[in-house]
Amino acid sequence: MRQCLFIGLVTACLLAGCTVGPDYLAASPSLPGNWADGGIPEAPTKPDLRPWWQRLNDPLLDRLVEQAVTGNLDVALAQAKIREARASYEQAGGALLPNLGGSAGASRSKSGGGSARSQFQAGFDASWELDLFGANQRTLEAADYGLQAADADLRNTLLTLVGDVASNYINARTTQARLDLTRRTVATQRETADLTRAKYQAGALSAASAASAEGQATSTEAQIQSLESSYATYLHRLGILLGQSPTALADELSAATPLPTVPAGLPPSLPADLLRRRPDIQAAERRLAQSTARIGVAEAGRYPSISLTGSLTTSASNAGDLARSSTIGWSIGPSINIPLFQGGKLQAAVDLALAQRDQSAISFHSTVLSALEDVENALVALSRERARYEKLRAAASSYREAAELAQALFRAGSTGFLEVLDAQRSLYSAEDSLVQSQANIISNYITLNKAMGGGWDGALPAPASTPDRN
Numbered sequence: 001m002r003q004c005l006f007i008g009l010v011t012a013c014l015l016a017g018c019t020v021g022p023d024y025l026a027a028s029p030s031l032p033g034n035w036a037d038g039g040i041p042e043a044p045t046k047p048d049l050r051p052w053w054q055r056l057n058d059p060l061l062d063r064l065v066e067q068a069v070t071g072n073l074d075v076a077l078a079q080a081k082i083r084e085a086r087a088s089y090e091q092a093g094g095a096l097l098p099n100l101g102g103s104a105g106a107s108r109s110k111s112g113g114g115s116a117r118s119q120f121q122a123g124f125d126a127s128w129e130l131d132l133f134g135a136n137q138r139t140l141e142a143a144d145y146g147l148q149a150a151d152a153d154l155r156n157t158l159l160t161l162v163g164d165v166a167s168n169y170i171n172a173r174t175t176q177a178r179l180d181l182t183r184r185t186v187a188t189q190r191e192t193a194d195l196t197r198a199k200y201q202a203g204a205l206s207a208a209s210a211a212s213a214e215g216q217a218t219s220t221e222a223q224i225q226s227l228e229s230s231y232a233t234y235l236h237r238l239g240i241l242l243g244q245s246p247t248a249l250a251d252e253l254s255a256a257t258p259l260p261t262v263p264a265g266l267p268p269s270l271p272a273d274l275l276r277r278r279p280d281i282q283a284a285e286r287r288l289a290q291s292t293a294r295i296g297v298a299e300a301g302r303y304p305s306i307s308l309t310g311s312l313t314t315s316a317s318n319a320g321d322l323a324r325s326s327t328i329g330w331s332i333g334p335s336i337n338i339p340l341f342q343g344g345k346l347q348a349a350v351d352l353a354l355a356q357r358d359q360s361a362i363s364f365h366s367t368v369l370s371a372l373e374d375v376e377n378a379l380v381a382l383s384r385e386r387a388r389y390e391k392l393r394a395a396a397s398s399y400r401e402a403a404e405l406a407q408a409l410f411r412a413g414s415t416g417f418l419e420v421l422d423a424q425r426s427l428y429s430a431e432d433s434l435v436q437s438q439a440n441i442i443s444n445y446i447t448l449n450k451a452m453g454g455g456w457d458g459a460l461p462a463p464a465s466t467p468d469r470n
Contacts, residue, residue, distance in 0.1 A: 019134025020303065021296020024145075024289045027361070029368045031271045037379040051457070052449040053166050056260035056442070060252070061169050064242065068165045069456055071243030075161060078154040079460070085150035089143040095136040098128035121315045129307045135300030138293045145290035152283035159279060159455030165241050166446045172234035174439035176256035178432060179227045182220060185428045189217035192407070192424065196417060209417040216421060220428065259438050262445045269452055274371050277453025284367040288360040291353070298353040302346045304338045374451035382444035389437040396430040403427040 054062055069075060102124050108116055131137055196213035199205040235253060236246035275281055310332035339346060406423040410416075 018132055019137055019296060020299040021134070021138055022292055024292040027285055027288060027364055029275075029365055031274075031368075031372070033271070035271065035379055036376055037383060052454040053162060053446075055263050056166075056445075058169075058257075058260045060257075061166060061260070064169060064238065064249075065162055065165050065456070066458075068161055068242045069158065069458070069460065072161050072241060073243055074157050075154070075460075078150075078157040082147070082150045082154055085143070085147040089140070089147050092136070092140040092143040095129070095139065096131060098126055101125045119315060121313065125309075125311045127307055127309045129305060132306060133300040133303045135297050135305075138296035138300065142290045142293035142297065145286050145293060149283045149286035149290065152279045152286060155279035155455060156283060159450060159453070161241065162456055163446055163450040165238065167443060168234045168237045168241065170259070170439060170442045170446070172231060172238065172253060173257065173259055174435060175227055175231040175234060176253075177259060177435050177439075179224065179231065180256060181428070181431055181435060182223050182227060185424070185431075186217060186221045186224070189213070189220055189424055192410075192420060193217045195411065204413070205417060212421060213417065216425065259435075259442065262441050271372060271375070274368070274375070274453060278371050279453065279455065281364075281367050281371055284360070284364040288357070288364045291357040291360040295350065295353040295357055298346075298349040301349060302339060304336055306334055306336050308332075308334050371451065375448070378444055378448035378451045382441065382448055385437060385440045385444055389434070389441060392430065392434045392437050396427070396434045399423070399427040399430045 053065055104121065108119075129136070193210070193213040193216075196205055196210045200207060200210040235249060238253075239246045239248040242248065275285075311330065313330070314328045403420075403423040403426070406420045410420045
């Protein structure tokens, strides 16, 4: 009777849901109402930034992004971590259910001068730890948050991957454009050096002028090796990002193409949208929730734990009699474990969980602030670089006109060689700066879309198969 009363009280406590530890409340960081450099959008919307690279209208870039998503090893690693988190969740869920096991055995014995006899046994054992204070429930809750964080980590990996592929592709194309400019400049300077040498041999110019012309052409030519080295670095990095060999894209990227044009306007957005778009913020927030749930796990360790156990056994001299004329035994009852003295370990576990929760909270707010900084920096960089590009384009046009005029006058003998030398040097510098500025605009566009949380949202490859279990 007392046993039934005890079980009834335990069941009542279980149904009452005595879960210890704090319940997680979604974090709500303070965010500005608009961007300092972008103002307030006239019609704030929630634009789809995920296929932002497609707005560059470069089919090869689109194809490289798709190949990277399929073959990148970091993506495969993130998918494996999701499988790990899902297995942890399922494992935690199993702790809430009873455990049931079976056993069977047979023996043959003989004592003294008697005859040998056989003995067959079979039985079932069951146990169930009552989650009176919610330790198992909090563990399951933490595992669920961990699974959600792993999913956000995968999306953050994809966001970073798309940005890295686009950045290295643009850097490779920029280097090709600079190589083309350098080679064309070398050809022009070689023509000038040949003309200067001819005039020197005719006595119209000094040996110093001929040497200066040759030196300038050779100096510009030396830039080619440096640019070729940089191009190889970007090419190799692209191959690795796609999960291939470093030189896998050598043929595909061998033909230079013009740099893509950045769209004139970007979709309006608000700082609050970052909480929805940025997967690194979402992962940090889920880990904050996970660490909060773990406080409850530690708290529950300070309270008693109760288990219900039961067993059923049967034995007979013949295997066929186990289910008929056999000896049957059974037992059932609760057991309780009360932590009386643990030397402060249980309280220390709670303090540890609290400290880890505080670290997660700090990390979350730091991630939010870093995200705001990323967007503000990208907005300023993009707008200022666009203004700089217009100035550089005007300067390059003026220097081009000056160089053509100086070359014509030099051929006609109406101006000195130093004017030609200076004009060619200035033109090369201006045109090279113009190419780099155009590349900076694209890079800032890429950075801005990454900062705003734009990433991959297409289908993902199937996770890599796992080895057969033994």
